[in-house]
Amino acid sequence: MNDFRTEVEALRPYLLRYASLQLRNREAAEDAVQETLLAALAAERSFEGRSNLRTWITGILKHKCVDALRRAGRESPLAGDDADSAATDFDALFDERGHWHELPKAWDDPDGALHQKQFLQVLESCLMKLPARTAQVFMLREHMGLDTVEICKQLGITATHCAVLMHRARMALRLCLDQNWFAR
């Protein structure tokens, strides 16, 4: 194998972790990574002169992930819509007047946490606990940096539904981090 090929192959585990978090489906993640590696190898010449191989390949992978989600959305619109089970847990956070059952407390030293590897591992496990559809929408927004109008369009969901999923994701993640990191 030439150097370029070796370097590209070495990124496979990283790319698989990235795609798995985004797609929430092992098989789909492996497909997206495989397509990405092939595309990268075919485009070696267009990489020449760029500084960072990983950044460049991650850019290709992002497109493959969005394609995969778009295809999945077309085949089964709103399939695996995990809203119902999540809604039940979620409503338990508030009383009938919409006040917190348990008043949230400020996190202690969030800046310090961001620099700790263990904290990021806790975050990753919290992300994996989100229902699949909720996680996909959240990650397209926060991980890939798409705007919500674009996400709705790609996944074929309404703006309202998108906002609901984003809210659920953020609430679930803040609770998960609260319980598994900040309350320790």
Added chain:
Amino acid sequence: MNISCKRASELLSEEQDRDLSFGEWAALKAHLAICSGCRAVSAQFKTLRRAVRELFQDKSSD
């Protein structure tokens, strides 16, 4: 009009994804002024955004 904590948490989330209307923004600010729980959540949502961005940062390159 005072909004509920549930509504405030929705607006805190939406604020990260779109511009709130003036009415929404004003109601949210008024609520935050009197609710420490929602102020905590406001900060936590911002931390969350930064944390997800940290997940795939490669400190050794770029």
